[in-house]
Amino acid sequence: MEIVRTDFPFVSLSIAIPALFSLLLVFVNERFIKPLSLIGSGITFLLSLCVIYLFDYSRGAAVQFYEEYVILQELNIKLSLGLDGLSLLMYLLTTLVSLVAIVWSVRDKQINFRLREYFFAFLMTESFLIGVFASFDLIVFYVFYELTLIPMLFAIGVWGYKLRLYSAYKFFIYIFVSSLFLLLGIVSVAVVHYTDKGSFSFSYFDLLKNSYPMGFEIFLFLLFFIAFAVKTPLVPFHTWLPDAHGEAPTAGSVVLAAVLLKMGTYALLRFNIGLFPEASIKLMPLMVAIGIVTIIYASWMTIVQNNIKRFVAYSSVSHMGFVVTAMFLLNYEGLRASVIEMFAHGMTSASLFMVAGFIYGRLHTFNMENLRGSVKFMPVFALIVATTSFAAMGLPGGSSFWGKFLTMLAAREYSYSLALLVLVGGFFSAAYVLFMLKTLFLDVREESILIHFTDIRGFKLASFVMLVLPMLLVGFFPHLFFNMFEGSINFVLKNLLGLE
């Protein structure tokens, strides 16, 4: 893997800026909190756009904007930050969704106490998330990965709904405990490097060169997998998610679904497939099976939900099933599908959670049936919901189309029956989305309580627009995004086929 060092510390700056702004929030007057948070995440977003612009797409899998700072010489732990195509996309997603979450929170009526801590938590989460996607040292990755837990624990536990304490607990315990397996895996990989080469290293580039006996590689693969399967989440490790999402404040759900889940899938691709290619090939049937089960089981669960938040939560699980299935088909189309679907789902799930938040803000319930017939009174809102839903469903022109289409293509490479299963999954996802649209808008009620409601506007409209535009962008100009990670995917494939 080629490394391109940078003169200007773009990556560490984009980690530092939200963190610095969040520290600033501790000291400022109450009325500056919201503007400062907006500025902080806004600057980070602009910085990420700069990075996207400056990124050299012709360099393939190269890690660019690379920086390195030694933390512990003796164990060779370095703060090594950089971006390749894969992390670039996730980085963009993080800055965008964080900004959206903060824009949304500015006008969220639920957030009317402990503002300082609230915005502190969200800015910190942004900073940690960028750290996760930009780290090329496994220990540093782990540290950021764990750190994201803390602000989220508080976001759910403090500003969540009725069962918030239970959900916060469950969220923390599930993810913290599962990631201990990851920690064990990471140090074991480093120990293997030590016994082979005689020196410690936690660097991703060094560890890529490790080779293991087959049984041990599978063992290590599983240690990593447990952590990421819980985070992603895959059935049967998903039970924390509906609770966490159901109880989190809107912006919390947005960040959770759009970015935090991607940590799991991103890490599966980067670490599981990257570091253990042979085990990945060996375990491929199992992984694909888990993916398919996740798609179908979660779709069923989605259809029966009345609570719109839990509905979106389960649909997220189902989408993650698509991502993992596509990823572990281990071919070109599959990998492309999984990455683009990660990004696409980031947009759609964030948007749908905001829909839920908007409904709650108006009606103080998450029950979808209460909103029946609202299309009459809130046409703009209905339009946004429809666009988002169609994009999530996989209609051409929407962002998820490419993910689902390519997944089917990839599955077809193996067998028709596999492709058929994916097709069934796609069918279900269309079913639940249409079901939701019907419940929300089309069932007309005689005497609507909605008649006095104004349509969406202002900050909330802006946050929707910020998501809908990229959704359509992915749908209509997918090559812009495919170009970003093409090189990285080729690298992963070469690594899998043993060409390097």
Add this chain to the structure above:
Amino acid sequence: MDIGQLVGDIRIPRLELFLPELIVLITAFMLFTLDLVLSTRLKRVVLPSLSAIGYVLALMSVGITIQFQGNTFYGTFTNDYLGILVKVFVLIITLTVLAFSYKYYEAKNSFYGEFYYMLAFTLLGAMILASSYNLIIIYVSLELVSIGFYILTALLRGSFISKEGAFKYLILGGLSIALASYGAVFMYIYSGSIDLRGILSYSGQDYHYLILGLVLFLIGFAIKIGAVPFHFWLPDAYQGAPTPVTALMASVGKLVFFIPVVRIMPLIQDKFSVAWMLTVGVIAAATMLYGNLVALVQRDIKRLLAYSSIAHSGYILAAVAVTKEIGLKAVIYFLLVYTVMAAGSFFVVAMLERAEGWNNEIREFSGLRFSLPYLAFSFLVYMFALLGVPPTVGFVGKALVFMALSFDGLWWLAFIMILSTAISTGYYVRLIVLMYMKDREKNVTIMGKSYAELVSLVFLTLLTVALAVVPGVIWQLLSPAASMLFVR
């Protein structure tokens, strides 16, 4: 025998190696004398300040001893990197104990001159225990520390649980000393030496004596560190002792009681690696699981922290089972940083105990963030550290233990450690949830905070994070310390 020959044999001890201990010794005797002669009003000022001055001087002199390393007093006292590292932490923690105990006793309406000189003698014992291989010296310093703890535990004369705790501690402590010394006798019979290095490098015929001796000796220490199934005294003693003393016992006590084991760890493993791995591994597993499971159901915060302390003995023992050098490093690192976390968390409790109507019950932590935001925050840091969440020292400790276990392929122990950490999540996160996410039940206010307390608390909290973010500082001393012990 010719007089000249006799005098010639007496070598002048290299006092420069012994300087910190000497300073503490002098301080202790001065405190003792002053306690006899001064009036109570003067004592209240003089004794704490004199102790503080003595400890600071001792801490500074530790820096001097770095350049003079080696053995003295006929090889019975060894000043090496490990000893120096331990002494630095022991002195720092004792200084903070001093800072917290003043207000604590004031709030309890009691003042004891004994406290100051017993603390100094305990400290002296701890420092000597940290730097000796000699069985006699270990025995004597172990007694010195233990007797100090018994008395300090029982110091709240009016309190029943204080006396009960001290009594249990005394009985089991006595048992442990007896076992350890009995073990020492067998080791002497085996090798004819009272130096642990000599004993373990001696290759005699009668291995049974060595094994018996070692087992008894180590059981003695297992009692001291509260390893399951020798832990029964610990929760009661921790609960009964005045809280700053509990902090001392949990941090300094645990640290120095482990040190002789750490010193002989590589030597024992040389002889009995498989048996060692298995025995210590099983004890570690039992200790982790038991400590965490029982902590889960505690209602009293001091007992909860006591059981968490037992569990931490288990984590450290897990690394003791490892026969590679990294195991030694993990043990030393975890021990050192545990002193900071444990002391810090008990100090928070010590401060809270001064609040009106505070009963040390866990539910009283509800909404503490609103009453005492800064105190709640530092407690939050300690809880995350004890749980092992980055970027705190607890995380680095656990990562190192995992690494050590992975080196030796002790996967079963690693999985048990994951399991027990999972259990511990329950109570640590519960405290955090109570403090930050529940409404307050009552308004907790602490009367009369002193600057010494605040500075100490801030310092310990920062240390909990800083030693993990900049691990190089501690590692530079830790690495040679471990390498010197681990000569294969």
